Amino acid sequence: MRRHLVGALAAMALLLQTAPAHAVGAPRWETRWNPSPWRDGVNAFEALEDDRRGSHPEGLPHVRADKGVWRFDAHVEDRDGSDRMRNEVRGMRAADGTPLEIRKDETWRITYQMYIPDTLDATTNFTHIWQLKNSDVGTPIAQISLPVVNGVQKIAARYWTLEDNKSHDFATADLEPIQNRWVTTTIEFKSGDAGYMRWVLRDGQKNGSRTIVDEKVDGIDLWWTEEQYNRPKWGIYRSIKSAGLQETYLLVKDLKAEQLGPPTPPVKLPPPDRGPGTYEAERAGNLFEGAAEPAYCAVCSGGRKVILIGGNIYDYAVVRGVLSETTGTRQLTVHALVDGSQSFSVSVNGGDAIQVPMTGTKDTVTTATVPVDLVAGVNTIRFFGLTARGPELDKIVIR
Template sequence: MRTHGLRLAGALSMIALTLALAPPAQAGPAGTSPQESAQARWEKRWSPSPRRDGVNAFEALEDDRRGSHPEGQPHVYVAGDAWRFDAHLEDRDGSDRMRNEVRGMRTADGRPLEIRKDETWRLTYQMYIPDTLDATTSFTHIWQLKNSDVGTPVAQISLPVVNGVQKIAARYWTLEDNKSHDFATADLEPIQNKWVTTTIEFKSGDAGYMRWVLQDGRRTIVDEKVEGIDLWWTEEQYNRPKWGIYRSIKSAGLQETYLLVKDLRAEQLGPATPPVKLPPPDRSAGAYEAERVGNVWEGAAEPAYCAVCSGGRKVILIGGNIYDYAVIKGVLAETAGPRPMTVHALVDGTQEFSVSVNGGDAIRVPMTGSKDKVTTTTVPVDLVAGVNTIRFYSHTARSPELDKIVIGQGS
């Protein structure tokens, strides 16, 4: 079953490419076919500098987000003219995997670049894969395309072992059966311990395409594309790339290793899409939006678009373990004492939050509802005079998606 959200009314409407866009010709990755020249041009949208932008070039940093190896931090950092991703044997992102990645692209003015429906993008960069970064019999991914609504990746560059041989592979996923499909591979060992250039071009649509080019200097190792594939899984969120090392710890012979990435560039075919315009947040007395600047989102928890939420956003992926939680900060009270707190959230059937006020004992907040409508429930909370923090979490299962809270007056 495909996962679809509601379209963000007005705000998430796409600028249509009114002319049919032909897939790129088999020129080099920087080439433009005659058909493209006649219809639309590649426009550079992103070209960050490690020295100038650092990790702020990306929308978010996933540097040991479970806190498994604080002695090894930072795991993601600038090294000379490149970004470096370290992978230690101690690192964990769950019991059977490790992850040190960056996600998304951020412009110099701090705005995320959003890859939306039926847009065509081309990502080009150089990468250095040392011989300690082995292909594995389980999974090792060094690039991904994902969106917030669905855990399954849309596409990847991975390092599998195929018939006993180390490979580098480009793949896309099908959501209906949660399976990956390699459409191009190359031997890994000949490109290790050297800089190689890779280009990933794709149309982010229901009937999209993906092209992967791998070059060693002027020599093209791979130039393959697959057409008619579904690379758009949600109407509400947007696709975004990820770079780094995300691997299973179940393969034998894993080594401590790293990955280097430099000369990142993103181009869009056709004009830049205007930024999404969101409705205003709730600014009434006692209202605190979950996505408000200054709040804390730990682990996988993050703000995402929401058509039915105030402010046009919600915080997703709260709960299910001790790592993924959200904290609403700056909750004010003139005097100490109990207050009614109304929680606004999108609920998938029956779910619950655990709520801790200022580090106090957990308050259970069960909710029943649907993911296309905001559900509310009210619980009493004890606040101190002045500034309070309220933490939303669950150690056992995913919690609802949090829109906002509203603190009422005391009795």
């Protein structure tokens, strides 16, 4: 028995000595997200973009969990602006409700099954069914799209280059053979300045044996911001300028996201301003409509700001719970990041708009002060802009 044990230990030692160096302590794929339509519903995602312009309330919900899948409906009357429609979800939420953040130089692999009906056609203008984006830049980082190429319907994986705002398809397949059936897709990427993206498309469900596409592109820039994080989006986002659009849908199930190696420690944020009369723009209970949303900000109190305010009637933010002991005129100081010369329109308790012009730079918090009329008790202050994007709101102070 002793000789057998010694022999086994010697064999193990020899194996360790001759094993390749990368086999010892090599990072492994760790599942970070594996939601269920039954259990999590649309709370699996960070946010919904379900007819955020209110163009088709009769069609709500356009995004929902339905019998074990997530379903995205698109109607010809849906609008997200004058020339496009969008019914998507963005981001991923962990089981504890916190967003999962894809950070710089992290490697991720996202796998899911999708069902593309024959009513979801490829188009001569854009149709996207998956995107990778961050909140600071409007240009997408990567996409799965349905283009028409030389008269043939395709499904394509592409990445974008920020300097010229152009897309680059690195893998395509014919769309029609995979419509009206389940296919499995895997998107693997390194979220870095010199990253990579790999797209695998397989016919059938999880154990489908036929690989339709398996392509990889190296040395591409998939990290565009130092403050924000990358996040995936699913759904239907398309131009309405293509002929022959019809009511359609997209089905998604068996979502899973894996990260290579352990999770990155969370970002440490500066504390919020707890001074008297101070209200952080991003605080819980405030209202963010349309595209407006909180985002990271290294120079802001609380480490966050609210972006994408103004430019239309839909994108606005409301600071709620502003207290005043008496009715009367008070001084409102707005703290924001400004790109040159911009302005907010401000409405207190639904009253007439007050203009707040500001001039500054995007890396420094700028202030402007205007008088506002408050009522005794609780007030709401709405920040908007009908014709142009406004500054990025950090906080307000009432004196």
